[in-house]
Amino acid sequence: MKKFLMCAAMVAMLSPVQISGKAPKLNANNIDDVIKAMTIEEKADLIVGSRMYYKDETAPQHIKDSWKIVPGAAGRINPVPRVGIPAVVLSDGPAGCGIMPIDGQDSLFCTHFPIESLLSSTWDVDLVRSVGEVIGNEAKEYGTDVLLAPAINIHRHPLCGRCFEYFSEDPVLAGKMAVAYVNGVQSNDIGTSVKHFAANNQETNRMNNNAIVSPRALREIYLKAFEIVVRESQPWTIMSSYNRINDVYTSENPELLNTILRDEWGYKGTVMTDWWGGSDGAAQMIAGNDMLEPGTKEQAQHIIDGVKNGTLDENIVDRNVKRILELIVKTPTFKGYKYSNNPDMEAHAAVTRQSATEGMVLLKNDDNTLPLKNSDKKVALFGNVSYDFFSGGTGSGDINRPYVVSLLDGLKNQNVIVDDNLKAIYSAYSKPQEQGEQVRISEMPMDTAIIKYAAQNNDMAIVTIGRISGEYIDRVASDFFLSDTEYQLMKDVTRIFHEAGKKVAVVLNVGGVIETKSWKDMPDAILLSWQAGQEGGNSVADILVGNANPSGKLPNTWPVTLSDHKSSLNFPIDQKIDRRWSVKTGLKHDVKNVDYTVYDEGIYVGYRWFDTEDIDVSFPFGYGLSYTTFEYGKPTVKRDGENVVVEVNVKNTGKVAGKESVQLYVEAPKGKLDKPVHELKAFAKTGLLQPGESQTLTMTVNPADLASYDEEEVAWVTDGGAYKFVVAASSRDPRGEVIVNIDPLVRKTNDVLKRKTVAKK
Ligand code: BGC
Numbered sequence: 001m002k003k004f005l006m007c008a009a010m011v012a013m014l015s016p017v018q019i020s021g022k023a024p025k026l027n028a029n030n031i032d033d034v035i036k037a038m039t040i041e042e043k044a045d046l047i048v049g050s051r052m053y054y055k056d057e058t059a060p061q062h063i064k065d066s067w068k069i070v071p072g073a074a075g076r077i078n079p080v081p082r083v084g085i086p087a088v089v090l091s092d093g094p095a096g097c098g099i100m101p102i103d104g105q106d107s108l109f110c111t112h113f114p115i116e117s118l119l120s121s122t123w124d125v126d127l128v129r130s131v132g133e134v135i136g137n138e139a140k141e142y143g144t145d146v147l148l149a150p151a152i153n154i155h156r157h158p159l160c161g162r163c164f165e166y167f168s169e170d171p172v173l174a175g176k177m178a179v180a181y182v183n184g185v186q187s188n189d190i191g192t193s194v195k196h197f198a199a200n201n202q203e204t205n206r207m208n209n210n211a212i213v214s215p216r217a218l219r220e221i222y223l224k225a226f227e228i229v230v231r232e233s234q235p236w237t238i239m240s241s242y243n244r245i246n247d248v249y250t251s252e253n254p255e256l257l258n259t260i261l262r263d264e265w266g267y268k269g270t271v272m273t274d275w276w277g278g279s280d281g282a283a284q285m286i287a288g289n290d291m292l293e294p295g296t297k298e299q300a301q302h303i304i305d306g307v308k309n310g311t312l313d314e315n316i317v318d319r320n321v322k323r324i325l326e327l328i329v330k331t332p333t334f335k336g337y338k339y340s341n342n343p344d345m346e347a348h349a350a351v352t353r354q355s356a357t358e359g360m361v362l363l364k365n366d367d368n369t370l371p372l373k374n375s376d377k378k379v380a381l382f383g384n385v386s387y388d389f390f391s392g393g394t395g396s397g398d399i400n401r402p403y404v405v406s407l408l409d410g411l412k413n414q415n416v417i418v419d420d421n422l423k424a425i426y427s428a429y430s431k432p433q434e435q436g437e438q439v440r441i442s443e444m445p446m447d448t449a450i451i452k453y454a455a456q457n458n459d460m461a462i463v464t465i466g467r468i469s470g471e472y473i474d475r476v477a478s479d480f481f482l483s484d485t486e487y488q489l490m491k492d493v494t495r496i497f498h499e500a501g502k503k504v505a506v507v508l509n510v511g512g513v514i515e516t517k518s519w520k521d522m523p524d525a526i527l528l529s530w531q532a533g534q535e536g537g538n539s540v541a542d543i544l545v546g547n548a549n550p551s552g553k554l555p556n557t558w559p560v561t562l563s564d565h566k567s568s569l570n571f572p573i574d575q576k577i578d579r580r581w582s583v584k585t586g587l588k589h590d591v592k593n594v595d596y597t598v599y600d601e602g603i604y605v606g607y608r609w610f611d612t613e614d615i616d617v618s619f620p621f622g623y624g625l626s627y628t629t630f631e632y633g634k635p636t637v638k639r640d641g642e643n644v645v646v647e648v649n650v651k652n653t654g655k656v657a658g659k660e661s662v663q664l665y666v667e668a669p670k671g672k673l674d675k676p677v678h679e680l681k682a683f684a685k686t687g688l689l690q691p692g693e694s695q696t697l698t699m700t701v702n703p704a705d706l707a708s709y710d711e712e713e714v715a716w717v718t719d720g721g722a723y724k725f726v727v728a729a730s731s732r733d734p735r736g737e738v739i740v741n742i743d744p745l746v747r748k749t750n751d752v753l754k755r756k757t758v759a760k761k
Contacts, residue, residue: 025084028329034083035318035325042080043321044303047285049295050076050087056297070143072099072108074275074396075294077328085325086333090193090272090293093149094165094181095392095533096399097139108142108341111135111348111534112391112401115511116150116177118359118530120167121552121624123661124685125180127358132184134351139190141343145331146191146237150181151397152225153241155512155556156201156605157571159475164511164531165397168555169606169621171221172680175228182233190332191236194229196274197250197261198222200241202597203474204572207277210244210596215753217602218245219709219716223260230265236327237270240289242277246755251278255752257288264749270323275396282306286313290320345402353535357548358659360539361528362625363516369503369525371546371627372416372460376503380419380454381408382493383443383486384430385466385509387423389536390438393511395471398438401534407464407507410537414545419458425450440468443485451492455500461493462544463523467510468531476574480562481515494522507540517560517618528552546627551659551685553624553730557607559617566601566609607731608676622663622680622730628654628691632662632735635727644701644740648727650686651694661685662735663728664699666706669721673708678726681705701725703742714751720744 024033038046050066066079066087077088092098097110113135119128139147151162155169167174182192199211199222213222229235238261240251250256251273261267272291278284281292281299285306292299306312328334362370372379381387391404411418429444454461465486469475482490494504505525508514509532520526527550529540542548562568572593592598601609607621633649650660662685665678682699689695706723707716719742726737 023083026325026329026334031322031325031329035321037083038080038321040304040307040314040317042082043317044300045078046080046085046321046324047290047292047303047317048078048281048300049291049293050078051294051296070099072102072400073144074098074148077291077324085328088145088328088331088333089143090146090148091139091142091144092396093135093139093147094151095397096135096401097142097144097147098396098399099142101400108400109345109402110142110399111138111345111352112399112404113352114356114359114533115164115392115397115531116167117164117511117555118356118532118552119181120173120177120555121359121361121530122355122685123173123553123683124358125176127355128177128180129184131351131355132181133187134348136185136188136190138343138348139185140188140332140337141340143333143339143341144190145333146193146327147185148193148195148239148396149185150178150192151195152178152229153196153198153200154221154225154605156599157565157567158480158513158556158562159477159571159573160201161203161469161474162393162395162397162471163513164393164469167225169557170555170680171224172228173555173683175225176683178225178229179232182229182235186233186236189330191327191330193237193239193272194226194235195239196241197226197238197271198241198256199245199250200243202572203472204575205594207242208244208595210247211599212246212596212755213599214602215711216709217599218753220603221605227265230261230267234267235269236330237272238267239272239274240277242274246753249278251289252280252283252287254287255750259750259752262288270327282312285320286316288320290323349535352533353538353542356532356535356539357542357550359530359552360532360543360550361552361554361623362550363526363528363619363623364520364523365525365625365627367524368627369505370527370544372544376459377415378417378419378458379411380422380458380461381411381464382422382446382461382489383464383466384426384441386462386464386507387426388430390466390468390509390511390531391534391536392531393468393470394438397470404534405537407462407509407537407540410539410541411544413538414541414547416541416545419454422450422454438468440466443483443489445485446489446492448492448496451496455496455502458502460502461497461504462507463490463493463504464507464509465514467512467514469511474572475512477562480513482519487519490519490522505544509536513556513558515561515618516558520618546656549627549656549658550624551626551661553622553661554619555621557610557617557621558619559610559615564610564615564617566604567599570598570600572597603676608679611731612677617732620730620732622728623733624730626654626658626660628652628656628658630658630660630729632727632729635725635736635738637725637738637740640700642703644703644725644742646682646699646701646725646727646738647696648736649694649696650689652689652691655691657688657690659686659688660729662697662699663730664701665726665728665731666701667724667726668706668708669719669723671719671721673710673717675708678731680731703745704747706742707745707747713746714749716747716749718742718745
């Protein structure tokens with residue numbers, strides 16, 4: 001009887017067309033018929049993610065069943081079995097497949113790969129593509145249809161809590177890395193979701209913050225990487241961000257999601273919200289935000305009510321549903337792929353270990369301190385993080401990894417003898433952290449008598465400095481600077497070891513930029529290992545003992561101090577966090593840098609600011625040393641159609657094999673708009689060059705890539721004139737230049753994303 005009543009109720013919801021005949025079952029060729037057969041309630045179910053029913057005992061059985069598919073995944077598209085739509089699984093990224101352990105349910109370990117800031121430090125698109133292929137394979141074998149990665153927001157300020165999971169301060173580097181990552185993952189026939197579109201540059205009040213940004217800075221800096229990835233790799237999905245841009249939630253902004261993304265850039269895929277982002281489901285639908293994740297009942301009701309009372313055109317709903325169905329028919333789940341839950345974890349561990357070495361940046365190496373000599377095989381390890389490495393950051397970018405190799409174990413695996421006395425002292429201070437709980441504990445004050453004893457009994461010292469940050473909260477200024485204890489440790493260890501005639505190397509196990517200027521003269525060598533995934537200690541040890549030659553270069557500027565960034569004037573530095581601000585409140589506060597953030601620096605982000613103003617930096621953008629040396633030949637230029645093709649020969653002039661990445665900066669002639677002194681336009685990396693070996697690298701730039709955005713003209717404008725193309729080893733290390741004459745070029749755009757209300761300062 002109950003069953004009969006339910007069926008009767010379902011039938012009552014269907015229109016005569018929908019109930020006449022048998023409902024079609026979805027296939028790649030009948031999407032329009034399926035949409036015609038769907039009720040508005042079914043469409044709302046599809047649009048709004050599976051969480052709208054979370055813990056709702058009244059949820060229909062097929063939805064309850066879908067909760068059991070890949071428990072721990074971040075989200076799911078609801079199934080609609082009546083028309084053959086299966087539940088589709090969305091898992092987090094980017095440092096691997098983020099399937100989190102869930103109480104009482106099966107959980108699976110996933111390989112923790114290096115953070116994005118490390119991947120971009122490789123400057124190697126082929127390598128990042130191959131890492132993406134492996135991440136995609138693992139995600140697919142764990143039942144994922146769409147990986148919620150890569151994250152490509154710009155490092156506007158070093159204290160943004162999520163910089164670790166973003167690529168760079170430069171949109172060309174971030175964009176090209178994103179293309180490689182997306183192509184790699186999607187080569188497995190699963191999707192990606194490039195996030196967070198756009199200007200999600202702080203975590204403080206991220207669900208409400210209003211980023212007040214000029215159309216020029218948006219176009220040139222904050223949208224550019226998205227434009228590159230959309231034009232060059234067609235990600236299956238894009239994730240809109242939490243914040244507002246110029247007063248409008250990104251997920252509710254048709255100028256962003258339709259005019260720019262689809263009309264101007266030609267995007268064909270699906271857009272989803274960030275988790276619970278935005279405020280009005282109907283407005284999001286109209287804006288072209290197809291999927292509302294992870295979904296609430298209110299959002300579904302907005303859509304149903306909107307269609308019923310005529311405020312939401314059902315054609316818009318159908319347009320969005322169509323895009324979701326076009327996504328679904330491509331998924332492994334729809335195609336009946338039987339995932340194994342058993343990816344090749346050993347092979348993937350080897351990939352993370354090797355790829356991590358490629359993105360580590362050697363910042364200093366006086367007198368060839370590194371790699372360790374055979375005579376240096378007894379090492380004193382200082383800093384509690386040496387014994388308990390950070391593999392990545394926290395929040396949705398974290399991975400449920402099986403283990404993390406510490407620096408201690410990595411060195412032991414290379415037969416380096418590590419001081420056991422120090423190990424005992426550090427383990428008494430900090431028990432290795434529980435699986436999955438990576439927190440920074442304050443550095444242990446170290447007695448100078450212990451350091452002296454260690455200096456007598458070891459060949460050298462390594463001091464590890466660690467930082468960890470993540471989602472929901474920005475870093476504080478004290479996280480950027482060394483603590484007093486860390487500084488003292490650095491001072492004492494370097495003094496005492498140097499007095500004993502022994503060297504000291506520093507390893508930076510960090511996710512973002514820290515202050516280095518005040519102490520970098522003390523140690524003999526500094527290796528930025530980043531957070532290098534679960535094999536971190538092995539990867540660092542491979543570099544320290546010389547199995548691998550570092551070839552990473554910085555994807556961001558390391559300033560002398562925090563206030564040197566122009567964006568420091570408008571960033572929530574040490575802003576007291578009111579818990580209400582970390583969730584979507586709808587409350588109207590009016591606090592600068594919390595409720596609204598004025599991007600006063602415009603396009604002058606990162607090296608565009610430091611190099612234009614000639615501000616001293618600790619380590620410039622693009623900088624990194626090697627165990628060998630490279631000589632650059634004179635660059636040459638030729639035209640290939642309208643493209644400018646720059647070639648440069650790079651020769652290994654040192655004694656060991658190594659790779660060099662070369663950057664191409666362009667200086668524009670004086671024109672109407674003010675411009676940075678130079679901008680990165682292309683880059684390339686050599687293969688492994690043996691001593692004496694050389695390779696010619698080719699970098700291609702289209703005149704359209706040289707344009708700045710002219711708000712008055714509402715156009716991308718490439719001024720005509722003589723441009724200087726500079727090949728460089730870093731933004732401050734030019735190695736050769738060629739002058740190229742470029743014809744003027746103007747490309748009109750739509751006049752959108754302007755602030756409609758009075759500017760707030
Ligand atoms: C994050 C996204 C993530 C999503 C799902 C959000 O809080 O901002 O990056 O993909 O959660 O876990």
